Amino acid sequence: MNELPEQLQIPMVGVLLSTADDKLFLGHRNSDWTGIAPILEADIAFSSLAQDDIAHASVIYELVGTLTNQNADQIAFGRNAIDYLCADIVTKSDQFNWASAIARQFYCNIFDYHRLKRLSESTWTPLASLAKRLCDEQAIHVDHVSSWINHLGRGNEDSKVRIQKAIDEYAPYASMLFEAPKGLEQLRDAGILINNEDFYTTWKKSIEEVIQEAGLSVHIEPHTTEGGRSGVHDEDFMHSLTELQEVFSTDPAAAW
Amino acid sequence: MTTGDLTTSEVENFPIWEVFTQKKENDVHVHAGSLSSPDASFAQLFAREHYGQDQVCISLWVGPRELFTSDEGENEIYEVFVQWSAGLKHEHVGEVEAGNGKEAKDICKEHFVGEKTFFSIWAIQNSKLTKVDGATDMIWRATTDQTYRLASGYSRKVRQKWDALRASNAVDKYQEEDLKETY
Numbered sequence: 001m002n003e004l005p006e007q008l009q010i011p012m013v014g015v016l017l018s019t020a021d022d023k024l025f026l027g028h029r030n031s032d033w034t035g036i037a038p039i040l041e042a043d044i045a046f047s048s049l050a051q052d053d054i055a056h057a058s059v060i061y062e063l064v065g066t067l068t069n070q071n072a073d074q075i076a077f078g079r080n081a082i083d084y085l086c087a088d089i090v091t092k093s094d095q096f097n098w099a100s101a102i103a104r105q106f107y108c109n110i111f112d113y114h115r116l117k118r119l120s121e122s123t124w125t126p127l128a129s130l131a132k133r134l135c136d137e138q139a140i141h142v143d144h145v146s147s148w149i150n151h152l153g154r155g156n157e158d159s160k161v162r163i164q165k166a167i168d169e170y171a172p173y174a175s176m177l178f179e180a181p182k183g184l185e186q187l188r189d190a191g192i193l194i195n196n197e198d199f200y201t202t203w204k205k206s207i208e209e210v211i212q213e214a215g216l217s218v219h220i221e222p223h224t225t226e227g228g229r230s231g232v233h234d235e236d237f238m239h240s241l242t243e244l245q246e247v248f249s250t251d252p253a254a255a256w
Numbered sequence: 257m258t259t260g261d262l263t264t265s266e267v268e269n270f271p272i273w274e275v276f277t278q279k280k281e282n283d284v285h286v287h288a289g290s291l292s293s294p295d296a297s298f299a300q301l302f303a304r305e306h307y308g309q310d311q312v313c314i315s316l317w318v319g320p321r322e323l324f325t326s327d328e329g330e331n332e333i334y335e336v337f338v339q340w341s342a343g344l345k346h347e348h349v350g351e352v353e354a355g356n357g358k359e360a361k362d363i364c365k366e367h368f369v370g371e372k373t374f375f376s377i378w379a380i381q382n383s384k385l386t387k388v389d390g391a392t393d394m395i396w397r398a399t400t401d402q403t404y405r406l407a408s409g410y411s412r413k414v415r416q417k418w419d420a421l422r423a424s425n426a427v428d429k430y431q432e433e434d435l436k437e438t439y
Contacts, residue, residue, distance in 0.1 A: 039267055041291050041298075045305035048405075055400035137397045144301050151298065 009067045011183025018181035020060035021086035027053030077248035082231035089173035091240040102148045103166035107174035109141040121194045146210045153214025175223035273299040275307045278315040285348040300386045308395040316388040324378035327358035334360035337378040
């Protein structure tokens with residue numbers, strides 16, 4: 001299907017925004033490390049992956065724009081806090097602790113991979129084909145961050161303790177990724193998005209495989225309260241948003 | 257002095273790896289640069305993001321620097337690379353079967369160089385190279401607009417800005433002002 005029925009456009013915008021917002025803010029957060037990551041090559045690689053995330057966000061915003069008739073910049077930078085639908089793990093500050101940045105990246109990247117895979121099975125063709133291509137790229141992110149988990153877990157006692165601590169610290173935030181964006185249900189009922197309930201289980205299994213391989217442990221509980229996907233954000237998010245909108249709020253037409 | 261939580265000496269003791277990239281089918285693998293990494297698996301991941309993303313790249317090889325110039329080695333297939341003159345990059349010329357690194361370079365000289373002049377030859381056992389094939393393991397990401405990563409994409413924009421500046425004579429004025437102070 002190439003044309004999305006009108007009554008499904010708003011639900012679709014919700015699902016797309018939650019996906020793109022996760023990526024935009026994660027990429028923005030990770031770009032904090034440009035120039036200061038622990039080693040030069042990690043710095044270059046992390047920056048490159050951050051660029052990817054922002055690029056992914058940007059093409060998804062373009063797809064949103066085909067439904068809302070806005071341009072990607074307006075959508076990315078021109079909303080109020082309550083209209084951003086990212087899960088707040090993506091903006092949770094790592095306090096410039098590399099292990100924290102890796103743990104955050106790990107949970108989010110594997111989630112993104114499985115989410116894109118599911119979106120690629122959409123019956124709305126423009127989304128399915130875009131998600132398929134992004135998912136292939138996302139596999140690189142998963143490889144990269146899984147290797148970091150493995151290296152840190154199997155590095156020395158110090159690195160093992162630090163990454164374990166970060167994995168534990170981010171675990172409660174990780175399950176917030178699963179808060180369903182508004183509209184998801186409706187799109188599933190209409191058969192536009194696949195509805196299989198094992199998304200959480202699949203993700204958890206992927207997480208556990210890598211963690212076990214690295215000689216670490218993880219404990220995740222499903223999350224139930226309202227959060228980022230409903231526009232309810234924490235302080236770290238607000239800080240990120242202000243930073244992100246700095247240019248746009250001064251000059252919405254700035255070309256950069 | 258520290259970089260993050262690693263002391264400089266630890267980082268400096270990471271081995272250096274040489275990276276070769278192939279831009280398109282039928283092109284040979286050309287030396288793209290080097291990087292430092294504690295092991296081969298990180299070396300290929302770093303290479304992918306570093307040398308695999310600054311230009312279109314369909315295949316990438318990574319190997320430890322010390323092996324390329326070593327005369328040692330086992331009886332095996334060696335990948336051989338010739339640097340035709342100083343300042344040029346090493347490029348892959350083929351593979352040879354040899355007993356060690358020295359023999360591999362000698363055979364390379366005989367088979368691939370002949371009477372031509374050259375500057376240096378590198379040889380490495382095939383099994384010591386990490387090879388990433390972009391067809392099965394994506395390297396260059398073509399999904400999204402990646403021109404901002406390329407020198408061409410960057411320079412085009414910069415050129416436009418310079419042209420705009422020049423057209424307004426702003427540069428000349430700026431220089432006049434700037435130099436007034438100096439002289």
